[in-house]
Amino acid sequence: MPEAARSRRVPELAISSTSTLVTHTGSWKYMRPEYHDRVAPCNQGCPVGIDIEGYMALLREGRLTDAADLLLRENPMPATTGRVCHHPCESACNRRELDGAVAIHAVERMLGDFALERELAAPPVSPRGTAVAVVGSGPAGLACAYHLARLGHRVTVFEAAAEAGGMLRLGIPEYRLPRVVLDREINRIRAAGVTIHCGVRVGSEDLPWGTLLARFDATFLASGAHVSRPLGVAGETAIGVRAGLDFLKEVNRGGRPSIGDVVVTVGGGNTAIDCARTARRLGARSTILYRRTRAEMPAIAQEIDEAEREGVEFVFLAAPVGFTLDGDRLRAIECTRMQLGPPDESGRRRPVPTDERFTLPADTVLTAIGEAIDPDGLPLAGTGTAIPTDMWGQTARAGVFAGGDLAEQPRSVADALGAGKRAAIGIDRHLRERAGAPLEHREPDALRLGGRGNLSMTRWRDDDPVPRVAPLNEVVTYEDLNPAHFERANRHEDWSLPLEAAVGGFDEVNRGLDRPAGLAEARRCFNCGVCNECELCLIFCPDVAITRRNGHGFLIDLTYCKGCGVCVTECPRGAMLLTREGLS
């Protein structure tokens, strides 16, 4: 205030000459609000390690290309996973608590199809001198090869089959994963700089292990599990009894084997469901025989529903004990009734046989009780049922990495893609160390979205295109959110082919969501833990202490903030924390 004004007497009508900004009310506070981006539970739940929240936020802004780019950084095959993944991300989704999980798989699929339609791809990186071999072109091998190529390594994939794709091509039927989709996703992986040699079985005289290991700086083993487990029941070798995976491989190659009118499939996993649904499409009456109940079936629940809708019958709590043959022709399968006992090591109740017997007529029996790895076909000694690796995917043999169905991990496409990425990071790290140029120390836990999830390639490369505010690697629970700011909105359900058309051929059954519905579904996402600039904190602050920061995010003026915590409580998505003043 100028000297003259200060010396003036208080006028009869007191008139203000300054604002309250001279009063620094920030000194009152003992709590301090802070912005922290945290981790959405879907991100932790995704075995691929995708920043789901991140692409949902970009889709909210209508930025499809940026969203697809973020997705393709972590997942080379979103149009595939969007169709066949069992989506554990959705089981983790916070929106379940309000009105149903976000249909993440459908949004991913919409975005994956968008990327194919627009032929989006990262520009190829010119390779450095290091050469890596990948054995097997299933999702694990393809993911490892893709990520390594994007990291600048020269990658060659060897595949025993005539075409690339692993179980995606050999096992999973066309009506769930059209081959044009698979082909185009594999082409994009090739375009990233990956060479794929098909028809080469590593370990045969084509290419002995010794030659391979000598020729490459590192090797990733991803040959999967293709040996069908036998039932262990007499008569199993009779004509008409067949490994389900074999049957699927034949049909998927275009074969149409004659299976008769009545087919019984033994098993409860995805292979069993695919066998039964494929048998329906070949015109047979199709029954699944499973020794536990529906609740224990390891197959994807949605697939079980689809099978039921298509008229597949289920006989639960039953196991095969023999076959009725007429000469060398199968007539029926002999079964024993089971009951559920105490839980076994998988946590599911163990089925125990009873004395009750019955037979089911069958022209063909398909066995689908699981697939094992082929330990003889590997350059590793003493492998049991699965290959152990360390947290970077490295086996007991230096420079040899493994992942996917071959390794100790859940058997799914997403887990295989995640394992391929983990090994790519492990191999990159290994080769950099060997070359004396290690990346600054990065612990695997710091590369995991939330600590339990899979590794993030973006974190490994440290080139996140999404601006982060004081990020914390902790997962946001529903209790951390303020649901008052979310309106109820029904989940968009996938559109399916009418029943007759579905069973009548091999056309894709589930058609997902079209783009407008997919974008609307993305707007259902809460964006857990990450500020999406809704401005509620700014609006509700009683002290006008919050302003927009240039570019991104917000500033809290601690000169005036009184530490009430209203902003933190009102943030819909847990992107703010209240800390004790002076202690953080």
Next chain:
Amino acid sequence: MSQLMIADQVPGDELMASGHLACPGCGAPMAMRMVLKALGPKTVVVMPACCWSIIAGPWPQSSLGVPLYHTAFETGAAVASGVKAALEMRGDRQTTVMVWAGDGGTFDIGLQALSGAAERNEDIIYCCYDNEAYMNTGIQRSSATPWGAWTTTTPAAHPESNAKKDILAILAAHRIPYAATASVAYPVDLLEKVRKAKAIRGTRFLHILSPCPPGWKYEDDATVELGRMAVQTRVFPLLEVEDGVTWRFTAEHAGDAVEPYLRRQGRFRHLTADQIEGVQASVDARWAALERRVANGT
């Protein structure tokens, strides 16, 4: 849209400054901030004694970016009538004259001035920010204090024994062009009502529930939450009344139980389960009456 993206709905310009003297978490500055955002800079505020007289800052400071006239407790509406007349004498018909008063200054001591202005249909907006007691002088009960509440003049042994006065109905009975309730927890609803009021001539009345952490005895961060609960329990419905006859709800009211709302506030801690049931019954009865009013008019 399944999320509130409030950034698109609230004007960015600020006419209220930081450094004001409200307690941490106070609802009163939230209310003022939103109202001024809707009214804009061509506004004169007339303010009888209340917490806001302090919040506005000691002389020579003011936390408002518009002229603010402090006046005696009982005179808000009368002074505003005079200010409006003076502006019109000078040919200014654009400037909005707004009274900003507490519940004590509105429901009790300022009521006759307000009734007089409403009867004359003075061209003013009268905002009552209601914290349900005389807070500035240390939490004495007013006729806006709800039944059962503790205040320093209604101690827990003898809590408030009268129902909250139905001020909206009183103002509606004056047949003024616009009267409404609003809440700091519903800023977009509040903004819309102020914009609507601004566009009308004559006496317009806004009753804004404004939770007060020290007076209601709750944690500072829960102001908006309590405001929301008051609406969703139908304790404080969001309404508007045109010309005293057309009654309308302006939000969904879920009809949540009142108990959690009461239990969040220390001022109701002494209430027994039976008493809470009584509160619920009276809220239900009042809601039923309101629904009839909304359905039939008047």
